Amino acid sequence: xxxxxxxxxxxxxxxxxxxxxxxxxxxxxxxLGDSDPRAFWDRMLDALVASGxxxxxxxxxxxxxxxxxxxxxxxxxxxxxxxxxxLHVMSGFFADVAIGGDLDDPARRAAHVESAxxxxxFLHAAGCDVMVMGLPMRRSWxxxxxxxxxxELARGVAAFCHELAAATLGHGVRLALHTEAHSIFCTxxxxxxxxxxxxxxxxxxxxxxxxITLVGSDPIAVVERHKDRVLxxxxxxxxxxxxxxxxxxxxxxHAHRPLFRALGAGEVQWDAWIALLDTIGFDGPxxxxxxxxxxxxxxxxxxxxxxxxxxxxxxxxxLELVG
Numbered sequence: 001x002x003x004x005x006x007x008x009x010x011x012x013x014x015x016x017x018x019x020x021x022x023x024x025x026x027x028x029x030x031x032l033g034d035s036d037p038r039a040f041w042d043r044m045l046d047a048l049v050a051s052g053x054x055x056x057x058x059x060x061x062x063x064x065x066x067x068x069x070x071x072x073x074x075x076x077x078x079x080x081x082x083x084x085x086x087l088h089v090m091s092g093f094f095a096d097v098a099i100g101g102d103l104d105d106p107a108r109r110a111a112h113v114e115s116a117x118x119x120x121x122f123l124h125a126a127g128c129d130v131m132v133m134g135l136p137m138r139r140s141w142x143x144x145x146x147x148x149x150x151x152e153l154a155r156g157v158a159a160f161c162h163e164l165a166a167a168t169l170g171h172g173v174r175l176a177l178h179t180e181a182h183s184i185f186c187t188x189x190x191x192x193x194x195x196x197x198x199x200x201x202x203x204x205x206x207x208x209x210x211x212i213t214l215v216g217s218d219p220i221a222v223v224e225r226h227k228d229r230v231l232x233x234x235x236x237x238x239x240x241x242x243x244x245x246x247x248x249x250x251x252x253x254h255a256h257r258p259l260f261r262a263l264g265a266g267e268v269q270w271d272a273w274i275a276l277l278d279t280i281g282f283d284g285p286x287x288x289x290x291x292x293x294x295x296x297x298x299x300x301x302x303x304x305x306x307x308x309x310x311x312x313x314x315x316x317x318x319l320e321l322v323g
Contacts, residue, residue: 008307009055009090010300011234011289012063015044019294026292033062037071045085051300055090056082057132057287060099065092065122075125089128090285091176091232094119098134098180103160113164116175120168130232130285131168132206133161134178135185135194137252141245149184151193157184158197165202176206176231176284181214181256182248188217195226204231208289209268210238210260220272232285233277235307237266257291263303270307274314 016029023029033040040062048056058065072078082088096115103109120131135157139147147153165175177194179186185194191212195205205226211234212219223230240259264270288307293299 006283006286006311007054007090008235008304009057009285009287010048010051010053010296011057011093011287012044012059014288014290014293014296014300015047015063016292017294017296020047020296030062033067037062037067041068041071041081045081045087047297048087048300049085051297052304053087053288053300055088055285057091057093057285058089059093060095064095065119065126069122075122079126089123089126091130091132091287092119092123092128092173093178094131094133097136098183101136103136103157109160109163112160113167116164117167117171120171120173123173124171129173130176130204131173132176132178132232133164134180135183137180137183138186138244138248140248149190149193153184154193154197158194158203161194161198161203169202174204174231175202176204178206178234179208179211181211181242182244182246182252186211186215187244188212188222191217191222192225195229200229203229205229206232206234208234208236209273210234210236210266210289211256213238213267214240214242214256214259215244216241220269220276223276227276227280230277230280230282230284232287233282234287234289235263235273235303236289237261237263237268239266260291262290262299262306263288264306264310270310271314274310278314278318 016026018025018029021029021032023032061067068078069075072081094116096112100108100112123131138149168175177185179191184190207219207223207230209219212222238259239261288300288303290299290303
């Protein structure tokens with residue numbers, strides 16, 4: 001396996017822009033997907049064919065597995081719809097924990113585990129063996145009482161991750177933690193802490209190059225330290241920085257979007273990234289992610305063209321080195 005032969009998927013958040021759906025806002029997109037899931041999914045999958053992408057990463061509703069099953073009747077029907085278009089499920093993003101937040105409530109934790117278990121059963125049936133999970137967001141620095149992302153909090157989060165990962169692994173699906181700016185798993189220090197406290201047999205890593213960059217960390221250096229844990233990777237570019245002392249509220253994810261860039265237009269050092277993944281023999285899901293764009297197929301074609309050019313450059317460089 002070399003990076004030259006890598007296949008690429010897309011996280012379906014790329015299709016969350018109201019402009020693509022001729023909707024007024026994101027709430028209307030959600031309502032559209034809920035009211036007519038078959039038409040919604042057919043339109044999205046047809047656009048993916050035009051984008052040159054190989055597979056998908058499912059995410060929150062209506063881009064989730066439950067809506068997909070509603071659209072096509074059952075898991076087999078969904079897989080058939082993908083296969084007819086030359087697509088497959090590469091990974092599944094489990095958004096419940098990032099959206100649901102508080103892990104202190106035992107009932108909520110148990111509900112998350114059961115939801116992940118059902119999701120893993122679906123993913124396995126769909127031929128996928130990686131679930132990517134985001135962790136809760138931090139609280140604003142001036143929140144009362146304050147939230148400290150320290151060893152005590154991290155131990156509890158690690159225990160929860162172990163429980164959930166054991167449930168998904170029971171269905172043959174491995175768990176990978178996703179980096180998200182302003183979450184409890186965003187800075188290089190946060191990542192090092194939770195990677196240290198989690199068992200690599202159960203818990204893997206899904207670095208997101210853009211989110212690591214936004215908080216001022218180096219995705220290349222971070223992944224080098226945890227290269228044996230990488231199960232999936234989000235290829236995403238960014239320009240600029242966020243601070244951990246800005247308000248963290250319901251709009252924080254929208255605040256990130258102006259800083260995201262098309263691949264090659266930001267700060268991520270893609271040649272170094274490709275070389276590192278090639279060196280470690282990475283062969284997991286490579287997910288191109290562009291948050292909510294009006295022309296997803298066009299943006300994905302441009303991103304794929306850029307990545308293919310960098311992969312070709314890397315392959316030539318390797319041949320010159322050998323020769």
